[in-house]
Amino acid sequence: MINFENELKKFRPSLEIEDAEEIIYNQDLDDMADVLVGLFKDAKAEEMGRQTRPRQ
Amino acid sequence: MKCYQCGAELTEREYCPNCGAAVKVYKRIISLSNRYYNEGLERAEVRDLSGAIESLHQSLKLNKSNIQARNLLGLVYYECGEVVAALSEWVISKNLKPDENAADDYMDLVRNDPSRLETFNQTIKKFNIALNHCHQDRLDMAVIQLKKVLSMNPGFIRAHLLLALLYLNNGNYAKAKTEAQKSLKLDTGNVMAQRYLKEAEAMMLPQDAKSSDENNDKKNGVVRYTSGNETIIQPVRSNVFTRSGSIWGIVLGVVLGIAAAYYLILPARIQSMNASFREQIASISEESDSKSAKMGEYEQQIASLNSELESLKSEMSSYEENGSSGSADNDLMAAVSIYLNNSDDMDAVQEKMDAIDLNNIEGGASTQFTDLYNSFMVLVGTELSKRSYATGYDAYRNQDYETAIRALSKAFQYDNTNVDALYNLGNAYYESGDTDNAKVVYDQVINDFSDTGSASSAETKLAEINNASN
Numbered sequence: 001m002i003n004f005e006n007e008l009k010k011f012r013p014s015l016e017i018e019d020a021e022e023i024i025y026n027q028d029l030d031d032m033a034d035v036l037v038g039l040f041k042d043a044k045a046e047e048m049g050r051q052t053r054p055r056q
Numbered sequence: 057m058k059c060y061q062c063g064a065e066l067t068e069r070e071y072c073p074n075c076g077a078a079v080k081v082y083k084r085i086i087s088l089s090n091r092y093y094n095e096g097l098e099r100a101e102v103r104d105l106s107g108a109i110e111s112l113h114q115s116l117k118l119n120k121s122n123i124q125a126r127n128l129l130g131l132v133y134y135e136c137g138e139v140v141a142a143l144s145e146w147v148i149s150k151n152l153k154p155d156e157n158a159a160d161d162y163m164d165l166v167r168n169d170p171s172r173l174e175t176f177n178q179t180i181k182k183f184n185i186a187l188n189h190c191h192q193d194r195l196d197m198a199v200i201q202l203k204k205v206l207s208m209n210p211g212f213i214r215a216h217l218l219l220a221l222l223y224l225n226n227g228n229y230a231k232a233k234t235e236a237q238k239s240l241k242l243d244t245g246n247v248m249a250q251r252y253l254k255e256a257e258a259m260m261l262p263q264d265a266k267s268s269d270e271n272n273d274k275k276n277g278v279v280r281y282t283s284g285n286e287t288i289i290q291p292v293r294s295n296v297f298t299r300s301g302s303i304w305g306i307v308l309g310v311v312l313g314i315a316a317a318y319y320l321i322l323p324a325r326i327q328s329m330n331a332s333f334r335e336q337i338a339s340i341s342e343e344s345d346s347k348s349a350k351m352g353e354y355e356q357q358i359a360s361l362n363s364e365l366e367s368l369k370s371e372m373s374s375y376e377e378n379g380s381s382g383s384a385d386n387d388l389m390a391a392v393s394i395y396l397n398n399s400d401d402m403d404a405v406q407e408k409m410d411a412i413d414l415n416n417i418e419g420g421a422s423t424q425f426t427d428l429y430n431s432f433m434v435l436v437g438t439e440l441s442k443r444s445y446a447t448g449y450d451a452y453r454n455q456d457y458e459t460a461i462r463a464l465s466k467a468f469q470y471d472n473t474n475v476d477a478l479y480n481l482g483n484a485y486y487e488s489g490d491t492d493n494a495k496v497v498y499d500q501v502i503n504d505f506s507d508t509g510s511a512s513s514a515e516t517k518l519a520e521i522n523n524a525s526n
Binding site (some may be wrong): 030046 | 085
């Protein structure tokens with residue numbers, strides 16, 4: 001049995017042409033390649049930090 | 057495939073030939089993105105639009121620069137009626153790859169048909185209004201609005217789904233089923249539509265479901281019946297006559313229309329045409345009458361103009377006659393002048409004197425003219441007479457009596473003692489058949505020169521004429 005209220009919540013307002021610019025600018029375009037590059041950078045930075053850290 | 061770090065073209069190796077970055081995982085990500093794109097394409101080809109959207113989203117999450125996946129996602133959105141989402145994808149695609157991008161063509165298609173774009177925008181606005189009505193519990197208004205939306209854009213899947221939900225909510229399961237089926241026809245993999253269809257079928261009474269099926273079967277052109285444990289679906293046998301009953305109706309309508317035109321419209325039209333022709337004939341005959349009246353007037357004008365012309369001609373001839381005396385004066389004075397300048401130029405003197413016709417001077421010659429003429433004749437008369445006589449006699453000998461008469465008359469006029477000229481003038485008249493003038497001349501010879509041989513010859517000629525006339 002379908003619950004009308006719950007089903008209605010699944011419908012979102014359709015995008016209007018006037019809002020197109022805002023939608024395009026606000027779209028999150030990060031992809032898995034970006035995430036991967038970020039990971040590499042983090043890993044490299046961590047390694048550099050480890051090398052420059054003084055030994056106790 | 058290009059390196060994510062330096063942008064150099066990658067080879068088959070697991071590191072970048074330019075910067076040495078490790079690209080093994082990166083290559084796997086790109087490969088996975090392409091695989092999702094292929095899956096999305098396959099789903100789109102069988103109109104599983106929802107599944108295609110899902111796959112293409114996955115592809116783009118893995119590789120945002122997968123231009124083909126992004127363009128295809130735009131197309132799928134466009135097909136679903138989500139024009140703004142489609143345009144957004146194409147704009148981003150164009151931004152990522154400015155040259156040789158199919159998104160250009162897609163955007164041009166939308167841009168070049170502004171009325172269609174406006175229609176899409178209106179449908180989106182109306183859909184949002186309908187959704188707002190739903191949230192505010194004005195469900196009837198929402199249904200009306202959604203029907204409008206679907207009349208403008210029948211491919212708007214979410215409008216079909218919302219309408220199906222509203223029908224389910226108000227217990228109109230048959231209509232809900234229809235809308236769900238329409239949604240599934242547009243998007244075969246739409247889970248929401250499948251759920252609504254299942255719900256509608258579950259909630260429908262058995263007879264409603266049967267009638268709904270029959271309606272569908274009729275639409276599909278099949279007959280379904282059960283034989284034993286088997287359900288047989290058979291195409292409806294229909295020929296041209298049964299299938300196209302409406303064609304016969306159309307043919308009958310055309311025939312009746314032609315008959316009505318022939319019996320009702322045509323006579324009235326013929327009558328009106330006859331009336332118009334009669335009016336035209338009447339106007340033409342009136343015109344003809346007026347033209348013939350004008351012709352009569354013109355004929356009268358021509359007659360009056362002719363009479364006027366005749367009077368003018370006669371007036372002109374009288375003027376010419378009046379001018380003859382002036383001409384005779386001039387000729388005489390010219391002859392005198394020539395003679396005074398050069399008395400040997402008798403040819404010129406004779407030419408001028410021959411032009412003077414003493415018998416046709418209007419009102420008679422003036423005294424001065426006569427005195428001058430006579431005085432001049434004393435000087436040149438004998439010579440001119442000789443010249444004219446020679447010309448006239450030659451002409452007489454050559455039987456050119458007209459010239460002979462003119463020249464011999466002049467010869468006698470210049471010298472009235474020249475009896476030969478007068479006698480031969482009579483001969484010329486006689487030979488030309490003018491016996492009356494011949495008789496007059498012969499009489500003059502006999503009376504004025506009675507003692508000459510010419511007089512006796514003239515008597516003989518006169519006797520011949522008299523005998524011939526008797």
